[in-house]
Amino acid sequence: MSFTPHTTADIQQMLKTIGVNSIRDLFDEIPNQLIIEEMKKIPVAITEMEAMRLGKELSSKDHYQLNFIGAGAYEHHIPAAVWDIVGRGEFLTAYTPYQAEASQGTLQLLYEYQTMMANLMALDVSNASLYEGASAVAEAILMAVRANKHAKAKRILMPTTLHPNYRKVVKTIVSQQGIELIEIGFDPHTGRVDQSQLKAHAGSDLTALVIPQPNFFGVIDDIDALTDWAHAQNAFAIAVVNPMAMALLTPPGQWGQKGADIACGEGQSFGVPLASGGPYFGFITCKQEFVRQMPGRIIGQTVDLDGKVGYALTLQAREQHIRRAKATSNICTNQGLLVTAGTIYLSLMGAEGLYRTACQSHANTKFLLEKLTAISGITQAFTGPFFHEVVIRCNKSSSEILKQLSAQGILGGYALDADYPELKNCILVCATETKTASDLNQYVNEMKKII
Amino acid sequence: MNIFERSHPGRNATAQLLQHTADVSDIPAKYLRKAAPVLPEVSELQAVRHYTQLSQKNFSIDTNFYPLGSCTMKYNPRGVHRVAMLPDFLARHPLADLEHSQGYLQCAYELQEILAEVTGMTGVSLVPMAGAQGEFAGVAMIKAYHAARGDHARTEIIVPDAAHGTNPATAVICGYTVKEIPTKDDGDVDLDALRAAVGPQTAGIMLTNPSTLGVFDRGIQEIARIIHAAGGLLYYDGANLNAILGKCRPGDMGFDVMHMNLHKTFATPHGGGGPGSGAIAFNDRVKPFAPIPMVGKQGEQYVWLTEKEVPQTIGKLSCFSGNAGILLRAYFYARILGRKGLHDVGELATLNANYLMVRLAEAGFTLALPERRASHEFIITMTPQAKALGVTAMDFAKRLLDYGYHAPTTYFPLVVPECLLVEPTETESIAELDAFVETMIKIKNEAEKDPQFVKGAPYTLPVRRLDDVKAARELNLRYTTVAH
Numbered sequence: 001m002s003f004t005p006h007t008t009a010d011i012q013q014m015l016k017t018i019g020v021n022s023i024r025d026l027f028d029e030i031p032n033q034l035i036i037e038e039m040k041k042i043p044v045a046i047t048e049m050e051a052m053r054l055g056k057e058l059s060s061k062d063h064y065q066l067n068f069i070g071a072g073a074y075e076h077h078i079p080a081a082v083w084d085i086v087g088r089g090e091f092l093t094a095y096t097p098y099q100a101e102a103s104q105g106t107l108q109l110l111y112e113y114q115t116m117m118a119n120l121m122a123l124d125v126s127n128a129s130l131y132e133g134a135s136a137v138a139e140a141i142l143m144a145v146r147a148n149k150h151a152k153a154k155r156i157l158m159p160t161t162l163h164p165n166y167r168k169v170v171k172t173i174v175s176q177q178g179i180e181l182i183e184i185g186f187d188p189h190t191g192r193v194d195q196s197q198l199k200a201h202a203g204s205d206l207t208a209l210v211i212p213q214p215n216f217f218g219v220i221d222d223i224d225a226l227t228d229w230a231h232a233q234n235a236f237a238i239a240v241v242n243p244m245a246m247a248l249l250t251p252p253g254q255w256g257q258k259g260a261d262i263a264c265g266e267g268q269s270f271g272v273p274l275a276s277g278g279p280y281f282g283f284i285t286c287k288q289e290f291v292r293q294m295p296g297r298i299i300g301q302t303v304d305l306d307g308k309v310g311y312a313l314t315l316q317a318r319e320q321h322i323r324r325a326k327a328t329s330n331i332c333t334n335q336g337l338l339v340t341a342g343t344i345y346l347s348l349m350g351a352e353g354l355y356r357t358a359c360q361s362h363a364n365t366k367f368l369l370e371k372l373t374a375i376s377g378i379t380q381a382f383t384g385p386f387f388h389e390v391v392i393r394c395n396k397s398s399s400e401i402l403k404q405l406s407a408q409g410i411l412g413g414y415a416l417d418a419d420y421p422e423l424k425n426c427i428l429v430c431a432t433e434t435k436t437a438s439d440l441n442q443y444v445n446e447m448k449k450i451i
Numbered sequence: 452m453n454i455f456e457r458s459h460p461g462r463n464a465t466a467q468l469l470q471h472t473a474d475v476s477d478i479p480a481k482y483l484r485k486a487a488p489v490l491p492e493v494s495e496l497q498a499v500r501h502y503t504q505l506s507q508k509n510f511s512i513d514t515n516f517y518p519l520g521s522c523t524m525k526y527n528p529r530g531v532h533r534v535a536m537l538p539d540f541l542a543r544h545p546l547a548d549l550e551h552s553q554g555y556l557q558c559a560y561e562l563q564e565i566l567a568e569v570t571g572m573t574g575v576s577l578v579p580m581a582g583a584q585g586e587f588a589g590v591a592m593i594k595a596y597h598a599a600r601g602d603h604a605r606t607e608i609i610v611p612d613a614a615h616g617t618n619p620a621t622a623v624i625c626g627y628t629v630k631e632i633p634t635k636d637d638g639d640v641d642l643d644a645l646r647a648a649v650g651p652q653t654a655g656i657m658l659t660n661p662s663t664l665g666v667f668d669r670g671i672q673e674i675a676r677i678i679h680a681a682g683g684l685l686y687y688d689g690a691n692l693n694a695i696l697g698k699c700r701p702g703d704m705g706f707d708v709m710h711m712n713l714h715k716t717f718a719t720p721h722g723g724g725g726p727g728s729g730a731i732a733f734n735d736r737v738k739p740f741a742p743i744p745m746v747g748k749q750g751e752q753y754v755w756l757t758e759k760e761v762p763q764t765i766g767k768l769s770c771f772s773g774n775a776g777i778l779l780r781a782y783f784y785a786r787i788l789g790r791k792g793l794h795d796v797g798e799l800a801t802l803n804a805n806y807l808m809v810r811l812a813e814a815g816f817t818l819a820l821p822e823r824r825a826s827h828e829f830i831i832t833m834t835p836q837a838k839a840l841g842v843t844a845m846d847f848a849k850r851l852l853d854y855g856y857h858a859p860t861t862y863f864p865l866v867v868p869e870c871l872l873v874e875p876t877e878t879e880s881i882a883e884l885d886a887f888v889e890t891m892i893k894i895k896n897e898a899e900k901d902p903q904f905v906k907g908a909p910y911t912l913p914v915r916r917l918d919d920v921k922a923a924r925e926l927n928l929r930y931t932t933v934a935h
Contacts, residue, residue, distance in 0.1 A: 002792035003526045003718075004799045005880035014806040014881060023798045026805050027698055029667045029824050034699040038790060041568040045789025048530035055783065059539035061554035062547065069544045072770050079467050081499050083536075089513025090506035093527045096724040098860075101912045102515075102852050105508035106723035112454050112491075115929040119489045125928045129725075131580040134770040142624075165770045172742070172766030176591060176625045220482050248475065250484055266770070276555050276779075277545030277771025278580065279726035291926065297724065301930075302922035305907075310914035314922040337722025340502075347454050347498040348464045351487040356469040363473030385478045406548050414546055433469060 065409030066439055068368075070389045070430025071216070072133065072163050073277060074244065074269045076357065077434055078341075079348045082271045086341045096336075100312040101304075106336065107311035110299040113343040117283050120246050121239075121263040122253030124288035128297040129281045129334045133240075133266025134169035136282030137162070137210065139295045140238045140264045141174055143286070144208040147261075147293040150234035151207040154179040159193045161186045161215035162240060164419040179207075188422065191219040191382030191391065198229060208236035211260070213252075214245055217428065218365070218389030219382055227256030239263040243270060243283065244361070245387050247354035252285075262286045271345025272338050281335035281342060291315070297334050360433035361388045364440060368431045371444040377451045381426050389430040391416065391423070395451065398427045404450045410443060454491045454501055455930050464495035508913045509723070510857045516883050518807075520828045520860035520872025521615070521663065523693045523715035528784060532720065535779040545771035549754065555775065556753035560746040562730075562782040569793065570689075570709060571702025572732035576741045578773040582690060585710025585729025586621040586657070588742045591765045592708055592733065593655045593684045594625055595740040599763065605654035605683070611640050613664055613864040618657045618688060627654060634866060638666040638820045642673060649681035659688040660704065661695070661826030663864040664819065665804075665872065675705025684708065684736065692716045693876065694801055694827035697794030701732075708733040716796075717781035728777040739763040744772050799877035800827040803884060807875050810888045815895065819867045828874035830867050837869045842898040842905050844869040849916060850897070850908035854890045 011023070020026060027035060046054065067075050086092065090105060097103030097110075110128040117126035130136045145154050156174075158167060158181050171181060182201070187194045192215070209230035214220050223239070230237040239252035239260040246252075252263035268280040286294055292315065300314030349357065369390050372378050377395035394401055398415035405412035413429040420426070431440060475483075491498070510517065517524035534540075543555055563575040579585035590608065597605040608622035609630045619629040632644045640658070656678050661667045668674065678685050687701040687709030693716045701709050713719050713728035733741060743764045745756040755772075758764060785793065804825040811831060812818050819830035833844040848858030848871065860872040875884060898905045909915065 002788050002795045002799070002877065003528060004795055004877050006799055006802075010881045011802065014802055018805050018809050023802055026798075026801050026824055029669055030695075030699055031669075031672060034672075034703050036697070036699060036703070039568050039697060039793065040790070042565055042790035042793060043786065045792050046786050048528075048787060051530060051534055051783050051787050054786070055534035055537050055540070058554035058557055059537045059543075061557075062543045062551050063539045064542075064547070064551050067542075067544055067547075069546050071546055073545050075542075075544070077467075079464070079495075081495065085499065085502045085506065087532070088503070088506045090509040090511045091723055092532070092720045093512035094509045094723045095511075095517070095519060095522055095524060095721040098519075099510070099848065099852060099858055100917050101849070101909050101914050102510040102857055103508075103723070104913045105505035108453060108508075109502065109505055109723075111928075111930070115453075115455065115931075116490055118929045122488070131584065131726075132769050135580070135584075135768065163770065165767060168767040169769060172591075172768060173587075176587075176594070178626065220478065224481075246484070247488070248478075248484060249482055251488070254485075273541040274544050275541050276543045276775035277773070278769065279774040279776055281726075291928070298928060300922040301927040302918045302925075304917050305915040308914055310917045312917045312919055312922050314919070314926070314928075317923075334725045335722075336724035337720065337726060340723060344498065344502050347491040347493060347502070348467050348495060349490075350463045350492050351490045352463055353468050354490065355487065356472050359473040359475050360469050360471075362475050362478070366477065385482065387478065402548065406550055411544060411547055411551065 064411055066443065067411045068413050068429050068431060068443060069411050071414040071428055072165065072266060073274050074430065075274055075432050075434055076269055078271050078273060078345065081348060082341050082344045085344055086337060091340050092337065097313060100310065104311060107299050109340055109343055111301060111311050113339050114299060116343065116346050118285055120243060120251060121285040122251035123263055123285040125291050126283060126285040127294050128299050129339045130284055130296050131335060132278065132280040132282045134166040135173065136264040136284050137166050137240055138170045138173035140262045140284055141170060141179065141208060143262060143290065143293050143295060144236040144238060145179060147290045148207050148236050151205055153205045155182060155206050156180065157182050157184050157201060157206060157209045159184040159186065159210065159212070161193055161217065161221070162210055162212045163216045189382065190384045191217045192221045192384065193226060195225065202233060206233045206235040208238050210238045210240060212240040213249065214242060214387045217382060217391045218386040220249065220385040220387055223250065223255045227260055231256065231258055236261040241265045243267055244354065244358050247351065248358040249387065261290065267342050270342035272341055279335060279338055281338040357433045361431065364431035364433065364435050365390055368429060368440050368443065371440065372447060375448055375451050381423065389428060391426050391428050394425045394427065396425065398425045401450055402427065405446055408446050410446060453930055454493065457497055457501060458492040460492060462492045462494055464498060466495060515855055515857050516879060516887060517857040518859045518873045518875050518887070519857060520874040521690050522860065523874060523876055525718050525876035526878040527718050527720040528787065531780050531783045531787065534783045535776055540779060549752065553753055556746050558779055558782045560748060560753050562778055562785065563746060565785045566711065566730060566732055569696065569700070570732040571700030573734050574738045574741060575730060575732045576745050577730045577778050578742045578744070578768050579710060579729035579731055580769055580774050581725065581727035582710055582712045582729040583617045583621065584768055585731045586617055586688065587625065588731050588765065588768060589686045589708040589710055590621050590625045592737045592740040593686065595763065595765055596684065596737050597654055604651050607652045608654055609648055609656040611658065613662055613866045614657060615659065615663060615688060615690060622657065634664065638662065638664045638823050639668050639670050640674060642670050645674060645677055649677060649683065651682065653678065653681050653683040655684040655686055657686040657688060659691050661691045665826050665828040665830055666820055666823045667826055671704050690715060691826060694797060696797040698797040702734060708737050713777060713781040717784050719777045719780040726774050726777055728774045728781065740765050742766060742768050796877050801825070803875040803877060803879060804828055807873060807884050811891060814888060814892050816891065819870060828872055830870045830872050832867055833869040833871065836898055840898050840902040842902045844871050846906045846908065847871065847894060850894045850905050851890065852909040853911045856887060856890060
């Protein structure tokens with residue numbers, strides 16, 4: 001059952017050629033006491049048919065009817081062509097393009113992806129992806145520390161309007177390198193970064209300000225003011241954005257007077273299913289002057305011996321396989337398969353398709369918000385504009401509400417109490433373009449019964 | 452032609468466009484984008500044709516024998532891929548409540564158990580998203596272990612000179628300095644050098660075993676004794692786990708924490724460079740520091756183990772819980788193989804490598820370590836050909852492409868000049884191996900007759916050899932038109 005083709009005759013012939021009596025002899029350099037005979041705790045083999053049956057039985061336990069959770073992973077329609085093409089063996093089972101001539105398919109696709117992301121973010125360059133959004137922010141911070149020649153101390157301002165899990169991941173990754181993370185709170189009325197807390201750090205030695213847009217609450221922030229403030233302190237502006245939102249909102253390269261220096265985030269909205277949180281793909285883009293500090297793989301266009309256009313990994317001297325201890329990062333793998341899906345998705349959607357999807361997601365969330373806040377006991381938590389996600393405040397426990405909705409097969413949203421104790425009974429709700437009016441009304445009707 | 456060159460204003464994939472553009476006038480104009488981003492404008496058929504044609508320019512396991520050393524390019528089972536893509540697995544939101552997570556959590560929990568058994572460890576965290584992230588987690592756990600003991604003198608990580616580049620890179624990003632020790636000519640780590648290198652500053656050592664040289668380090672138990680006696684811990688780079696799967700276990704060798712490359716050993720798809728999964732396993736010494744979340748069981752219910760249950764955790768490494776879809780594939784792969792199938796992996800991968808090594812040696816190729824058994828991979832050095840004919844390992848690799856073989860790993864490990872690191876894996880038959888040997892002989896003959904010809908390879912691929920210098924010097928990292 002191990003997909004091995006060896007017959008008994010094959011094995012005999014091979015042992016004879018090698019000059020040993022048994023396969024066991026091939027392990028004679030391993031100390032005897034280390035050799036194990038059987039791993040009893042591993043279940044015995046099952047057939048593919050039985051595995052499919054088991055998979056159906058297990059996955060069906062997680063079936064639900066409607067999903068209204070966003071919070072960093074978004075349910076969008078994925079055109080059928082995307083995964084049909086991604087599932088082709090030539091994409092699925094290829095590896096890292098170290099032999100460029102034998103990998104022109106993947107390399108050209110990655111070059112096109114880099115172009116699309118740079119255009120979407122209105123910045124100069126993109127890499128060929130990172131693992132996912134949270135670790136992308138950590139890498140962006142490490143990049144800012146390397147690239148910001150004005151800053152001496154390694155101090156980063158990180159608003160609590162950034163996804164709580166992103167902040168946790170950033171802490172895990174950057175605290176190993178002596179980088180100071182300073183929290184900036186949010187305004188309880190608007191849900192935006194509390195700019196008065198920023199002022200306290202004016203004139204101090206800062207490396208970067210992290211600016212999410214929209215932020216974790218779905219709130220649209222004053223990104224021009226924030227970007228200009230960062231630059232006035234000689235700090236980098238690191239944009240963390242939902243790329244779907246960039247079809248509609250001002251892109252990071254056009255924030256403030258000079259534009260954000262680095263833009264990063266989660267690419268899952270582009271052709272990648274929710275799939276329990278991964279695999280996804282992270283993106284990172286930056287101004288041209290910082291390209292040599294960018295982590296991860298980068299693809300460049302070049303020519304071959306005959307002058308024909310071709311693509312290859314480039315600037316590899318930044319990476320671990322060349323620089324080893326002096327590398328910009330320890331990254332080896334990127335998220336090739338997911339980037340392939342994202343690139344094909346963007347090609348099928350185009351700017352117009354993305355725009356309509358973003359608008360419909362926003363409109364659905366707005367509709368849901370209006371109907372929910374019409375119910376006595378539910379209010380909108382924050383004033384001001386939002387995109388595609390919104391926080392509602394309820395008159396009873398958010399976990400209790402979500403539990404009752406869940407019993408009806410509705411994943412009603414994400415309760416904020418655990419991450420934000422000051423946001424008691426608040427739920428982050430997201431309605432994407434996949435929801436029909438009937439879906440939205442179903443949610444509202446169930447909520448009416450509960451409140 | 453790239454997708455932008457195929458684009459034409461106004462063209463789109465009409466079935467994907469929502470029929471109406473919803474009203475977003477509640478968002479003030481100052482926050483809205485002024486000009487639409489430049490993205491492809493093609494029909495659905497044009498997009499499908501473009502990317503299908505691109506795929507046909509790739510070598511892949513499905514289309515080519517791919518003996519890329521240290522990468523374990525074994526068959527990626529389609530059935531496993533299909534199971535992981537069942538609709539209810541794909542649709543599960545990472546933040547779904549426990550009532551809607553029992554199916555996924557059961558798979559993850561059982562995978563944890565299987566990986567613990569396979570590695571000889573007492574705990575597993577599935578969170579790291581690639582080998583490099585697994586290394587980061589493991590080294591960070593070692594750091595936390597020493598900090599918890601109040602020992603702040605441990606500033607150094609020892610790494611053999613043959614180590615994979617991610618090892619020293621990881622040590623540095625965890626705030627350690629790296630001390631390199633030599634490998635002897637017979638392939639084992641120099642124990643005298645190791646004894647001289649350890650001291651109160653030693654946090655630990657990072658090792659692969661079998662090593663990057665393709666051989667089992669016979670001194671491993673002594674290495675473990677030396678490091679532990681000095682107060683350090685052992686980190687195992689699991690890139691070569693395929694060689695010993697079902698045969699011996701890193702936990703038994705004395706390692707304290709390790710990562711696996713599930714996209715190697717557990718056959719999850721390589722995807723053109725990811726996604727991977729660097730699940731880690733560890734013993735009780737470092738268990739308190741494991742990255743979260745992990746999966747636990749309370750009675751009959753599966754639950755997440757987070758900061759509350761693992762208060763000394765090094766923290767989260769990804770927004771959610773890692774590359775879940777890859778973990779599902781690894782789980783179902785392990786279920787289909789079962790205990791005997793997993794046991795066969797190490798045996799047959801090693802059989803294939805030793806057979807190929809002996810046949811190539813008989814054909815006149817120079818082995819780097821002729822006195823040693825191959826593990827699941829081995830090294831041949833093209834130094835004699837480079838000296839006599841000017842034909843290098845790179846030239847051989849490029850000519851192999853013309854014959855439809857993806858070349859073995861070239862120029863790694865760095866300690867063997869002009870090397871090819873060859874790993875056939877257990878899913879290739881004797882027919883493929885013999886055909887590869889015949890081709891290698893053919894190329895060797897070509898090189899002897901007409902070195903310049905081999906040096907000009909490849910000839911039959913979509914492109915000839917590419918100008919890497921130009922790629923780095925005249926950076927062209929995105930497509931732009933004059934108007935842009």
